[in-house]
Amino acid sequence: MAKRLGYVETIFGRRRYIPEINSNVYDIAMAAERMAINMPVQGTAADIIKLAMIKIQKEILDKNKSRTFKKVRDKEIKLLLQVHDELVFEVKKELVEKFVPKIKKIMEEIYKLSVPIKVDVSEGSNWGALKKIK
Numbered sequence: 208m209a210k211r212l213g214y215v216e217t218i219f220g221r222r223r224y225i226p227e228i229n230s231n232v233y234d235i236a237m238a239a240e241r242m243a244i245n246m247p248v249q250g251t252a253a254d255i256i257k258l259a260m261i262k263i264q265k266e267i268l269d270k271n272k273s274r275t276f277k278k279v280r281d282k283e284i285k286l287l288l289q290v291h292d293e294l295v296f297e298v299k300k301e302l303v304e305k306f307v308p309k310i311k312k313i314m315e316e317i318y319k320l321s322v323p324i325k326v327d328v329s330e331g332s333n334w335g336a337l338k339k340i341k
Contacts (some may be wrong), residue, residue, distance in 0.1 A: 209225055209228045209239075209240070209243035210228050210229060213225065213226050213228065213229070215242075215243045215246050215247050216247065216250075217246075217247055217250040217251040217253075217254050218247070218251045218254070218318075219251065219254045221250055221254060223242070223246045223250065225239045225242055225243050225246075227239035228240060228243055252291075252292050253292075255317060255318050255324070256289065256291075256292050256294070256314075258317045258318060259294070259313055259314045259317045260286070260289065260294065262313050262317060263286065263294075263310055263313055263314075264286075266309070266313065267284065267306065267309055267310065267313075268284065268285075268286060283298070283299050283302050283306075284296055284297070284298045284299070284302065284306050285297045285298075294310070294314075295334075296310070303330055307328055307330075307340070310328075311326045311328055314326045327339060328340050328341070
């Protein structure tokens with residue numbers, strides 16, 4: 208398909224054009240072929256995590272904003288970082304059990320694939336101290 212159309216797509220229709228796929232230079236064509244194979248998988252994963260972030264924002268983060276003008280550090284939960292297919296949150300320790308199941312459910316159910324999306328959750332005081340939880 209990439210050779211014929213000059214692009215590949217994610218499940219959601221986001222395209223990456225790869226004109227190099229039809230190059231007469233073998234190394235360039237092979238690199239383009241690897242991109243054409245990889246992009247639909249990684250691109251779809253990126254699309255799914257973005258959908259999850261949007262729903263988490265609407266259903267969890269927005270509902271837990273401070274009603275006053277308190278500083279950001281006073282929030283119960285904050286999304287700090289996205290790293291590929293991972294989301295890093297800062298959550299008050301006593302509220303982890305409140306938020307983790309909700310976030311996990313959203314991430315696992317955001318889009319129905321023919322195979323289930325499985326989410327692993329870890330917690331810790333810093334990235335190096337993370338331990339897997341259920």
